[in-house]
Amino acid sequence: MTCRYCDGIAKKENIVFEDETIAVMLHHAPAMPGHLLALPKEHFTIIEQTPDKIVRKMAVTANKASTALIQVLGATGTNLIIENGTAAEQQVPHLAINIIPRVDGDGLNFQWQPKKVSDEQMGLIELQLKEQTKSLGVEAEKKEPIMLDDAKAKGEAVQKSNYLTRQLRRMP
Numbered sequence: 001m002t003c004r005y006c007d008g009i010a011k012k013e014n015i016v017f018e019d020e021t022i023a024v025m026l027h028h029a030p031a032m033p034g035h036l037l038a039l040p041k042e043h044f045t046i047i048e049q050t051p052d053k054i055v056r057k058m059a060v061t062a063n064k065a066s067t068a069l070i071q072v073l074g075a076t077g078t079n080l081i082i083e084n085g086t087a088a089e090q091q092v093p094h095l096a097i098n099i100i101p102r103v104d105g106d107g108l109n110f111q112w113q114p115k116k117v118s119d120e121q122m123g124l125i126e127l128q129l130k131e132q133t134k135s136l137g138v139e140a141e142k143k144e145p146i147m148l149d150d151a152k153a154k155g156e157a158v159q160k161s162n163y164l165t166r167q168l169r170r171m172p
């Protein structure tokens with residue numbers, strides 16, 4: 001299988017920044033001049049397949065790339081967009097954050113028509129999602145080892161782990 005972004009990374013095409021895990025490249029069909037992509041160098045199709053550590057690094061890199069567009073191109077805003085899956089109109093099956101420089105009156109339009117959702121439906125969706133996501137924060141804490149560099153950090157780490165234990169005990 002060939003992947004346009006994996007090829008681009010391998011050939012160093014339009015790459016403006018790279019380190020060991022992340023590349024920032026100019027989009028091959030830009031929505032605006034300077035339209036960038038922040039993407040993992042390893043091939044992942046969607047964000048759900050991508051390790052937290054890489055997602056975190058992508059987000060931080062995209063933030064810095066956005067700052068560069070503001071500083072270098074004089075953008076007065078940016079859109080950060082992930083097309084995640086074919087239903088979301090993902091064109092290339094390689095996860096990427098689009099960073100699109102914007103200025104007032106540039107003619108780009110990402111507006112959507114709000115869908116009508118009944119209070120009943122909204123309530124049900126909220127309930128289902130609350131149930132499914134209630135342990136998200138705890139999971140995130142568990143995945144990341146707590147560093148014990150000095151006494152102060154040690155104090156914080158102990159407090160954090162007590163907090164976690166309390167939360168876990170509360171879980172049914």
Ligand SMILES: [Zn+2]
Nearest residue numbers: 003006043094
């Ligand atoms: Zn790829």
